[in-house]
Amino acid sequence: MNNTNSYDYLIIGAGIIGLAIAKTLVEKYPKKKIFIIEKENQVACHSSGRNSGVLHAGFYYTSNSLKAKFTRDGNIEMTQFCLENNLKINRCEKVVIANNEDELKTLEELYHRGIANGVDVELISEDELTIKFPNVKTFKRALYSKNTSTVDPVEISLFLHKQLENKGIEFSFNERYITNLGNNTIRTTKHQKIHAKKIINCAGLYADKIAKDFGFSQDYTIIPFKGLYLKYTKTDKPINTNIYPVPNLKNPFLGVHYTITVDGTIKIGPTAIPVFWREGYKGLKNFNLSEFFEISMYELKLFATNAFNFRTLAYEEMKKYYKSYFISLALKMTKKIDKNAFNEWSKPGIRAQLLNTKTLELLQDFVVESDNNSVHVLNAVSPAFTSSFPFARWVVENHLE
Template sequence: MTHDIAIVGGGIVGLATARALRAHLPGARLVILEKEHRPATHQTGHNSGVIHSGIYYKPGSFKAKLCVEGKTLMYEFCAKHGIRVERCGKVIVATTEAELPRLMTLYERGIANGVPVELLEPARLSDLEPHARALRAIHSPSTGIVDYGEVAAAMARELEGAGVMLETGARVTAIGRTGEGLELATPRGAVHTRRLVNCAGLYSDVVARLAGVRPDVRIIPFRGEYYMLRPERRALVRGLIYPVPDPEFPFLGVHLTRTVHGDVEAGPNAVLAFAREGYRFSRICPSELAATLAYRGFWRMARRYWRTGTYEMYRSLSRAAFARALGRLVPELTAADLARGGAGVRAQAVSPDGSLVDDFRIVTGPDAIHVLNAPSPAATASLAIGRHIAELATETFGLR
């Protein structure tokens, strides 16, 4: 059988893309190729579970547009499928004078992006988060929490009912061209397709190169490590408490996040992973690490961010340092309140000049679309990203 479109990657972006393609092209033969034995194993299953509001992102960017759209779609999807979700809101706290101008920039971005936001003085902050301390804060009431694994499972069930094939254990190892389109080699045999959509996450640049594309970025994996608040200290956090992010570093800083399961996560940090699926410090893939170290963009990035990177590595190894960062948000927290949690790995695209790509990056060709950078807030934005890709596919591939 020759499929009309093969989607490589069964994370939430791949599943949402397949869902949108089915809606746009109801008669198309679609297949999702997932290398693991179940979908949503990696980035989707290891994130904070936050439905982001869209406050952080530069007005006019893909992140701003698709996050705001995707947030609404995500709440609607969860309501339709009976998925646990809580619109608990988030506070972003400025704890030093130096952070106040950056807090105002975020506030103005929120307004520009059409996001509900409220500036808080300390007394009002105490009403929302009694244990948080700040000179000033922003309240983002449309921020929420969900288990994206549950969202992905609902998408997979929906796709199965709509006749979309989901092949697991189907890592794409080679891509060739035939008279009818593309031949994708997998351990389960060759898959033939006329068109390809690459949503491979941590391996998106690898799949692009297999397809003959020379992407202008490379994926560098960053591990984000979490602690959990001990059960008796969970009452210190009602919803979500975030710091003002460092404008030079596209990560949001360690924060406190209540989950739909009743836990409170603390983190994540951001440290270089020595494998694309390096969930532990000890996990090293020599070939992947060698490829990272051979990339000139990595060394330019390292020179640019060496102070931040060194501190993040120190904080990874020191519970006390992690606790001090959290103590800026909630002064009552100490290292004794923290228990080791899990970790995730973020696929961050890095340019040859060492800059961290700060927006979604989607590249089109005559027979393929490649999602080359889809870090946070991609889970929030996934349904909107899927719609965008489906629209690109109908235009680029000439399918109706």
């Protein structure tokens, strides 16, 4: 096809962010022509469909961050969306537990952040924790979040896809972005040329690459981290809530924790293992030599400078490939659970984590760059699924109008 197809909005990527931005646009501008291209054969094939499914409450983030407001509001909106559309949701709640006095200080910091963010959180005693969740153990106190839930991210994404198609939005799957031709026109693998008044880059793992074609992401690159979960396969239910350790607030990872999925399955994880190409899910599948050299170069820099304590992080994460060590991290948070029942790996995910190449810092908040012609969502990591609806509105209001 040699003709140029023209649209008002072209969205690259059909993960939850691309779908949520399309939802916002079609609600606001129902007569505009919107086209979404996706390199896979369905929506939510990468991070959006491989995350934990947790609807976070919003107490991890400082009150001046985008994540703080979007997570709090997104939790409410996504919960309502699931209830209104008969989509599965498990109101399983959550506790964050401490192991020592130092972690109690971080626990209190999380509590104060939650209160500042308008989130319903409580600091409860060890005795109160035992009454609520008998099999969970902590040191003196725990943080309790009653508004944390789990959902099925794939179910929600598929529902959104159908809903958007019914509203006239066009989708093209198995269509990959190739290059920017200028004049707000791109070349893809299927349509020779696509022109749009606004191009919106929601390409996740490849968002930085596409952004560079438009003159953006000059100081950023994606560093991939692999997340693995282990499922509990016995039929008994030794725990009935999500259990998290106190995190290291200097990096964006929350540590190995228990998640109760939407269907009641217990799983532990995730890891945050540095990998050397963007779709390094398993073995050498999807190996990309140029990505390997580029990402390895940055990871060697991080290792050499020990930026954000990368050496320790990498060492600790690589140890989690040993199943016994991985399981031992979870066992610290419960009183009694069969360690031999954690024996089924779930589908791995890759976290598309943005790195500032000048400062060698991992970006912890959302990052979006734009001009009058294009918008590039460069950092939309956890809790992006929870935050997707209010974040999408913010992108439309601040970068598309």
